[in-house]
Amino acid sequence: MKDIKVLGTGCANCKNTVALIQQVAQARNIEITLQKVEEIKDIMGYGVMRTPGIVINGKVVHAGGVPSREKIEQWLDS
Amino acid sequence: MQSLERWPRVFLLVAALLWWGLYLALTPLSEAFVAQLPIPQNTHLSSALQFFFYDTPKVLMLLAAVVFVMGIVNSYFTPEQTRLLLAGRHEGIANVMAAGLGVLTPFCSCSAVPLFIGFVQAGVPLGVTFSFLISAPMVNEVALTLLFGMFGWKIASFYLGMGLLVAIVSGWIIGRLKMEAYLEDWVRDMPKVDPQIETSGTTLSERIAAGFQSVREIVGKIWHYIFAGIAIGASIHGYVPESLMAPIMGKEAWWSVPLAVIVGVPMYSNAAGVIPIVQALLSKGAALGTVLAFMMSVTALSLPEMVILRKVLKPRLIATFIGIVASGILFVGYAFNWIL
Numbered sequence: 001m002k003d004i005k006v007l008g009t010g011c012a013n014c015k016n017t018v019a020l021i022q023q024v025a026q027a028r029n030i031e032i033t034l035q036k037v038e039e040i041k042d043i044m045g046y047g048v049m050r051t052p053g054i055v056i057n058g059k060v061v062h063a064g065g066v067p068s069r070e071k072i073e074q075w076l077d078s
Numbered sequence: 079m080q081s082l083e084r085w086p087r088v089f090l091l092v093a094a095l096l097w098w099g100l101y102l103a104l105t106p107l108s109e110a111f112v113a114q115l116p117i118p119q120n121t122h123l124s125s126a127l128q129f130f131f132y133d134t135p136k137v138l139m140l141l142a143a144v145v146f147v148m149g150i151v152n153s154y155f156t157p158e159q160t161r162l163l164l165a166g167r168h169e170g171i172a173n174v175m176a177a178g179l180g181v182l183t184p185f186c187s188c189s190a191v192p193l194f195i196g197f198v199q200a201g202v203p204l205g206v207t208f209s210f211l212i213s214a215p216m217v218n219e220v221a222l223t224l225l226f227g228m229f230g231w232k233i234a235s236f237y238l239g240m241g242l243l244v245a246i247v248s249g250w251i252i253g254r255l256k257m258e259a260y261l262e263d264w265v266r267d268m269p270k271v272d273p274q275i276e277t278s279g280t281t282l283s284e285r286i287a288a289g290f291q292s293v294r295e296i297v298g299k300i301w302h303y304i305f306a307g308i309a310i311g312a313s314i315h316g317y318v319p320e321s322l323m324a325p326i327m328g329k330e331a332w333w334s335v336p337l338a339v340i341v342g343v344p345m346y347s348n349a350a351g352v353i354p355i356v357q358a359l360l361s362k363g364a365a366l367g368t369v370l371a372f373m374m375s376v377t378a379l380s381l382p383e384m385v386i387l388r389k390v391l392k393p394r395l396i397a398t399f400i401g402i403v404a405s406g407i408l409f410v411g412y413a414f415n416w417i418l
Contacts, residue, residue, distance in 0.1 A: 009191065009386055040191055040389050041264060049157045049196035050189045064157075064189065065295070 002032045002076065007043045007053035007063075014052040016066050021054075024072045032076070086282040101139055108132040130312035137227035137304055142293050144223040148182075149292030153285040155182045157193055160210070164202045169253045173209040176202075177245035180213030181238075190215070191386050198261065199268050205253020212403055213245035216378040220296060221349030228307065228357060236414065237370055244374070244406035251402050260395035300350035307354035311361060334368045335411035339404055342375025352376050367414025374407045 004021060008014025018036060025032045037043055037055075046055060050064030056075055108131040117123055160179045164172055190211060197207040217238055226234035258266070345352075352373050359369045379400060387396060 040195075040386070043192055044195050044199075044268065047196075049161070049193050051192055068291075 002030070003035075003057050004032050005035045005037050005055040007037045007046060007048060007055065008051040009040060009043070010038055011051065013066050017052040017054070020066065020069065021072055024069060024076060028073070028076060030076050086286055089283075090286065097139065097143055101136070104132060104136055104139070108135070126312045130308055133228070133308045133311070134305065137224065137308065138297070138301065140227045141220065141223050141300075141304070142297055144219050145296045146289040146293050148219045149289035150285045151182060152292070153288045155179065157183055157189075157196065161197055161200050161202060164197065164206055164210070165200045167203070167206065169203055169205055169250060172203065172206045173246045173249045173253070176206045176209040176249065177213040177217075177242045180210045180245060181217050181219070181242075183210075183214060190383055191390055194387070194390060195265055195268065198265065199270060201270065203253055204258055204261075205249045205251070207249075208252045208399065209245045209249025212248055212378055213242060216245070216349075216374055217241035218349065220300065221373075221377070224304070224307075224350060224353050228311070228353065229360070233366065233370075237373075240370070240410040240414075241374065244378075244403065244410060248399075248402045248406050252398060255398065257395050257398060260392040260398075262390055262392060265390050303350045303353055307357045310354050311357045334365070335371050335408055335415070338368050338372035338411065339375040339379075339407050342372045343379050344381050345376045349373065349377050365415045366418055367411040367416075370414060371407050371411030374410065375404070378403055378407070 006014060006018050006021070008017070014036070018034065021032070021034060024030075025034075037046075043051065043053065046053060046060055048060055048063040052062075052066070053060060053064075054062040054067065054075075061075055062071070108128060111131055112124060112128045113119065115124075115127065117127070160183045163179065164176055167175070194207060194211055197210065198204065202210075222234050222238055225237050356369050356373055359372070360366065384396060384400070387399075391399070
């Protein structure tokens with residue numbers, strides 16, 4: 001099971017990212033845990049400078065902007 | 079799209095030629111289109127429609143082209159690279175660089191704080207970080223293209239020059255004031271990072287794809303503001319007396335500049351969202367300096383951004399930041415009204 005965290009202080013792009021990941025996971029029937037990290041201190045702990053950032057199993061895979069559906073599919077499938 | 083991957087340069091050339099041809103054809107096309115409409119020609123209505131059907135595609139095409147090119151340019155200037163360029167530099171020239179890079183680096187206002195900390199952590203001087211933080215949301219390609227498309231190159235270049243000036247000088251002053259102690263303690267205690275970057279081998283066709291992606295994202299998000307702005311412009315084109323706003327926001331009313339700045343602060347919008355208001359105010363006789371001061375205040379000083387910045391800065395530094403930037407904007411407003 002993949003543990004996914006979305007880093008962001010609560011802007012529209014961050015919400016869209018969370019929704020998109022949920023959609024993809026549901027459509028492909030992949031079990032994930034999805035968590036939003038909104039505290040700026042915790043976000044900075046991951047060393048990203050742009051939000052939304054995405055962390056999968058502790059590794060930063062993306063920072064800045066809503067990722068494309070294809071990218072999310074790749075992350076979930078791999 | 080396969081030709082894009084195989085021949086990215088040829089693809090760019092063909093796309094540019096197509097764009098140019100279409101852009102040149104806009105005037106005859108819009109004239110022909112309005113002539114087909116079942117309305118009397120050579121009236122207020124037909125000239126307003128002509129204006130709308132010419133200006134809307136023109137501004138959208140300009141915007142799409144600029145956002146596309148900037149999407150490609152942006153793929154060279156990530157915040158990580160900007161940080162590397164600025165880290166450890168002396169103030170002065172670095173403030174100028176930071177303000178300039180603020181125009182080129184992709185930036186969304188929700189990233190302001192992570193970016194701020196990321197810069198400070200890597201040893202970018204505080205004042206230089208502020209120059210970047212002020213210039214990035216205020217002076218960007220979208221604002222400049224819209225100003226250019228709707229009001230001409232003079233207003234656009236004034237805005238560019240003055241925006242950069244405010245960012246450079248405000249950042250420099252904040253740096254002089256040595257306010258590092260007014261960063262929140264946890265920010266100062268963050269471990270220093272080495273501003274290194276992984277150079278990923280991005281190909282030209284991937285950069286072009288990034289250009290298209292930013293067109294989809296940005297133009298998709300703001301086209302309705304542009305529609306509204308041009309519709310307002312068209313509907314008052316020749317209808318409403320131009321002096322309507324002059325007594326309140328004209329050059330004679332000295333207090334209109336501070337008022338414009340104060341009204342702008344609680345409004346939270348990107349540069350595109352303000353354009354309809356700017357269009358309406360300008361065409362009803364408001365003074366240019368006052369209107370540009372309003373636009374700068376909306377984009378550079380916003381209440382929600384202050385709330386987030388408060389987590390990183392102590393009240394005194396926030397107050398200094400607001401005070402200096404607001405004074406800079408006031409100066410720009412008065413200078414414009416005085417010169418023009």
